[in-house]
Amino acid sequence: MSAAQMFLRGLAACGGSLALLVAGLALPAAAEPETPVVYSSGSTATRANGLGFDACSAPSLAALGAWRGTSPYGVVNIYFGGNNRGCAQPNLTPTWVRGAVAAGWKLLPTYFGYQPTCMFGNKPNRYNAGNATARGSSDGADAVAQAQALGVLSGSGLYADVENYDRTDGPCRTAVRRYVSAWTKTLHAAGYLAGVYVHQDSGLRDLSESYNWSAYARADAVWMARWDGDPSLTNWPTAPNSQWSYYQRAKQYQGDHDETHGGVTINIDSDSVRAPVATVARQYTVTSSTPLNARSGPSSSSPVVRTYAPGAALSVVCQGSGQQVGPTAVWDRLTNGAWVSDRYVSTPSGTGFSASVLPRCTYPGQVTVDLVNARTGPGASYPTTGSPLRRGALAYVMCQRAGSRVGTTAVWDKLRNGSWVSDYYVSNRSNTTWSSRVPRCP
Structure with a gap:
């Protein structure tokens, strides 16, 4: 251990995150838990912020048209693959995906693949501690292929469904962590953000506990099931607000029920979403x-x-x-x-961003230190914005510019909200130079 690392550990023991506010001393994380996403050239992250619903089968475009504007929802889940997926998907085609997005919907893609051996229920395809990594990798690779076939592009958030399971089974808890870690690394290598759907009393507890463990890659977003009727995305009982803290949370707050909007009835679960979703051209x-x-x-x-x-x-x-x-x-x-x-180009606005229909180009990476100050410009001498980012938060990087040197790099990242952070603290593909696919700031 270096002298700087010993110094930081001592400060952290005495004063928590104080050590990580000392510019130039905090060191980048290892490969895990923050793994970089290898974005393709035609990619971006897309975020949702509002209410959504999930149905077992994707509704018809006509049904979505009836619900658009008459329901409180703007996000719809799609079960787009997995060997434990239970419902047929006759509507789920590339044409449906393009049509749903053109109608103004955002899509929350969910992959229902292998489940842990200790899962409650009767799903047949399971993994254990011995094969969980292989299952997570194979499910991740298949999810990418299925997403691409539907026109869901690099930068999208894809969510692995991990159903409720028995936490008294220690090896099974290890299996879940291994599966999610492998899922995350496989998606990142293919250019996708990795999400996971979990129950508040099992998967969320275990992933929260291992949030900072270097043995596992951390998922970019969590979608938690707790049917208490409360859509809030903070003050969850089994994960602190400091985890998955910036456009990285969704909650399924009401289970199986019928709703009617625009004369069309659909059986749904209700969700609150502030997280990455599908990117569709x-x-x-x-x-x-x-x-x-x-x-x-x-x-x-x-x-x-x-x-x-x-x-x-x-x-x-x-x-x-x-x-x-x-x-x-x-x-x-x-x-x-x-x-x-x-x-x-025939976009709706000829003078500014067409924000209602097109996302801002962003290339997120997880923050690699416990706390990093965002600043008003690309340098440590600029004032802070008062909104620091916590470890594991997604830094939604729009572009990069040279600024003051921090650690091994002089590259600074301009974020979606206009603030700046040193790229040294963001898990992009490099912490010494420019990151591929991210444009230079004008």
Whole structure:
């Protein structure tokens, strides 16, 4: 152990997170529990913040149309795969996914794969402590393939369903942690955020207990089942507010019941969601009268990678800030990773972000220290914002810029809310230089 590490440990023992506020002394975490996500070029995280519902089978687009605007819900769950999935999914196709998103819904993808041996219930496909890592890896790989087949893109949050189980079975608790860790690392390697659906009295307790353990990769988000009628995402009895603290929580607060909206009745569970969900491209067209250049970055000085004819279709993933072009500094990122100025695209706004339909381009990484101050600019001399990030929180990085050196890097991350943190404290792909896929700040 280095002198700096001994010093930090001593301070932490005496004063909690004080040690982690000493700039330049806090060291990056090991590979676990914070593993980096390997984003693809045409990717972004998409967040939801509101009420949702889950039904065993995906409702028809007509049913979703009847519920849109007449129900309190804006998020719908989809059981998109897994060998323990119980209900048929006749509606769940790429066309349905595109149609649901085009209608304004956000999708919460859930994978019902292998379950722990001590699970309550009769699901047949189980894992134990000996094969949990292999099962988590294989389920993760299959989940990525199933998501991609539906058009659910890199950067999406995918949720492994871990049903309630017997916590008195010690080896089974270990198996759950191994499964979730392998699920998380497999999804991260493929460019996806890893979520997990858990019961408040079993999975949430165990994952909360091992939140900082270096033996396991930490999931990016938790979706907790507790049917108490309370949609609150804080003050949960089995996980402190400091864990999964920033757009990383959902709660299933009411179980199996019928609701009718717009004349259509569906049997659902009700959810509160403030967490990453599915990223799905939306279709727009080129509005310029001359060919539109798509570039490697959000600037007219970036190299041209492709040209689109007037009226051509564009698959837009997200929007980011870039060089001012006419009345707007908004640039659109396409599924192939290229950027085009939003001035020449048929999105709803020609002067700013089309926030109601397109997410802001972000590339989250978990915070690797107990507490890190967010600042108003890319340097330790800038004032703090008063909203520090806790360990494991998702730092929703929009872009990177050079600033003051912290530890091994001078790279700073601009976050979704406009604040800045040193990249040294974020589990991106590098803590010494720029991270691939994240654009430079204009």
